[in-house]
Amino acid sequence: MERVKDDDTAVSMSEISINVPTWSGYKRVSVADFGARSEEGYCNGKAFQNAIDYCKRERSSELVVPSGIYRFYNGNHPRFEGMLDFQFDGGGSEFIFSTVKVFFTIKNCVRTIFKNFTVDWDWKSGQLASIGQVREVASDITYFDLHFPEYAQVPDDLNIRTLNAMNPLTLSAGCELGREFHANHFRNISRQDLNTFRIALSNPEDFRFLNPGQTYIVRHFIYDANAFELKSNQHLQIEHVTIYSAPGHAFMASGDQRHWALRHCRIVKRPGTTRCISVTADGSHITNSLGYFMIENCDFSYNGDDCLNIHDNSVQGFERIDDRTISLIRVLAWRNPFALGDEIEFRNEDLSPVGITGRIAGVEWNKAYNSCTLTFEKPIPAEVSERAILFNRRYDSGNYIVRNNFFHHNRARGILLHSGNGLVENNHFFMNQGSAIQIECGSESRWSEGFGVSNLHIRNNLIDSCDVNHWNMAVIYMGVYLVKGRTQYAIFDRVWIENNTIINCPQQTVYASSCRRVYIRNNAILNSNAGRLKSYADGDENGVLHREYYQGSLMASHCNEVWVENNRRLSTVATTEDHIYIDYATSTNVNLLNNIGFN
Incomplete structure (x- = not known):
């Protein structure tokens, strides 16, 4: 065993270099030459794979797809492995999948580009999620009736995995103090009519919040199959790709994955549908990787979990x-x-x-x-x-740039950050059920994620109407989860939160803890603490175990060397709190300078 020293050296954030393919001679191949057809009922899996394998064997420069709609059945999905100096151009085509298996696998590739196509799940083969509305609740709360307005007749085998609160007017994820629950709370399910189920509850006392009219995103899939699995690639670029839906994450990156980018990619609901979800899990889930990536000019929305989650896994x-x-x-x-x-x-x-x-x-x-x-x-x-x-320590998913993106209308956080050396700038966060930006590290029985966050710049972002469910009590939240609770150890170090505009948050704008050298300055805060105060009667399903821990519009605890300066708070509506709160019992060297609009 070796002893290590605590390194507090700052690391400057610079642009990330991603190499493009290098070609000595340009050879283009078409999937049509291998039998691919844009035809209903025809499986393109074999044709696409034969074309991919040919390109790898012959060192072809580019594989192109004539514009059309291509379907894949029986789990025979494209797999790109070991490609070198290669480009895949979808030609604006759509690829439709109906088997619960990864749509696209990209593994051990070097200097590759994938661009110009759309992927989707075939909802005719089974919906990924449905709108469910509470019609009746028993007086003793032993059951409730859940109506599915999208169906003429709900299938008998409909798999009800989770119920996530949604706004019945906007039909988007989250509503004030909305609750979530899972099928493990159900005793049994029986049909009431063609599109209504009666759900008997195991513990009625836990469901006093149920009322007729409440509306839910009912997920039938969660982490079942990702649209893209990116494994151990170097210098990979994915551009102008749209994902309408998938029964899992949109992009999953892991392994020796480094120096890669998502640019102008969209995760959106298919227009002209009543879908309540795009992908059933994260927009982009980056775990146990080697970092150095960029996400720029993307639109991630209506995800079943976080828009972006960056972390490495620990164990306790x-x-x-x-x-x-x-x-x-x-x-x-x-x-x-x-x-x-x-x-x-x-x-x-x-x-x-x-x-x-x-x-x-x-x-x-x-x-x-x-x-x-x-x-x-x-x-x-x-x-x-x-x-x-x-x-x-083999893994470090840090060193990233997240810039000029739109993160909105998703079930959980906008961005969940467990890794450092990051730049998060010029993004727009809107109507995310949880925090817009959550900086976190911890270990417990359910999961253990993150090695700490250092050298993080969060600047020039617009955060509007986030933390819809009062999930973590702050739209920018920095904290740990541990068996023994908050820690005095500064697992978060050198964090700048500057020049952001934060509008209409139900509780706090910023909560910072277990940190040092944090700079919260030059932010415009409009209508913070504009929601009803959460109490113990509201429960803790959204992660807030102790309401009394959260006071003020901006709060710091368990910290050292924190500067809160030149922030301006403006309120045009009634608010529950309007001050900066410092927990001096757990904090030292906190500096408050030139802040306006706080009492």
Whole structure:
């Protein structure tokens, strides 16, 4: 084992270089030459794959698609693997999928471009989500009737996975103090009429919030199949691609994925439909990767989860087998991809450094029990607690630019950031159910994500009407989740929140904690704290466990070296709070300078 030092050196944010394909001679191939046809009922999987394989074998420069609508059946979907100096031009075509399997796999490719096409799920083969409306609630809340207005007759086998609150007027995700719940709360489901189900509840006391007229996004798929899986590519560019829907994430990036970009991509509901969702999970989910990416001029909307989620996975707790071997539980090979040679850093329960790292010499998985055994090259010092949190330092999904995007009308957060060295600028956030920007790190039984965030610039963004459900009590939220609660350790360091315009948030504009060297300045705050105060009677399904922890319009706690300056707050409606609140019991060296409009 080696001892490590805490590095507080600032890293400047620069443009990310992505290399384009290099061609000595240009060779273009068409999928039509391999039998691809824009024809109803015809499966294009074999034709497309034959064309792709030919391009790889012959080192073709470009594969083109004549404009049309191409369908894929039986899980025979395009797979691009090991492509070098290659471009795929969809020619404005649409690709329609009807099998729950990744639509496009792009793996181990170098200097490639994918552009100019649209992908969609075939909703005739099964809806990804439906609008559901509460018609009747039993007086003793033992059941409620859920009506599905889109159907002439709801299928008997409709898979009700989650119910996510939506605004019945705008039919978009979220409504004030809206609640979410899952099928595990149901005792049984029975048909009442052609498009209404009666749902019996296991714990009626937990559902006092139900009322006739409440409307929900009822998801039938969640994390089932992604539109794009991007694995271990270098210098990849995806441009002018539209995703109308998919039964999972739109873009999933992982592995040795680095130096890549999404530009002018859209995740939107198909026009002319009554769909209540685009993709059923995240717009872009980046995990256990090597970072260095850009997302620019994109439109992500109506996602079933976050528009953008950037994180690497940790795990907390282990059992010593001997001085070099430990056993881990609640781990999955895809979520915690431990491998030979990976460097593991041990952290204390409060996320502070132990000062110890070790290199993996052996990994043995027991997938049946979601556990694995790690053997290290050198002994683990006895001082390392079995409650320690493990960071796999092979991965760092940081170093990113998120610029000029529109993130809106999605079920969860606009951007969820667990990685640092980032620039988030000139984006528009609108009607996101959760925080517009959530900066987070933590470990618990459900999930453990993030290694901390340092060197992050959030500037020149417009944040309008976010945190619709009062999800995390602030439209820009910075905090940890740990078994023992907030930590004094500054897991967030060197964060600039500057020159943003924040409009119409139900609770706080900014909450900052477990941080140091944070600069909140030159922001315009209009109509903050304009929603009803959340109380214990409203429950904690949206993650707010202690309402009393959140006070004021802007708040800092568990922090050191924070500057709040030159911010202006303006209110034209009644608000519940109007001041800056500093928890001085947990904070030091907080500077408040030249702020206007706060009491």
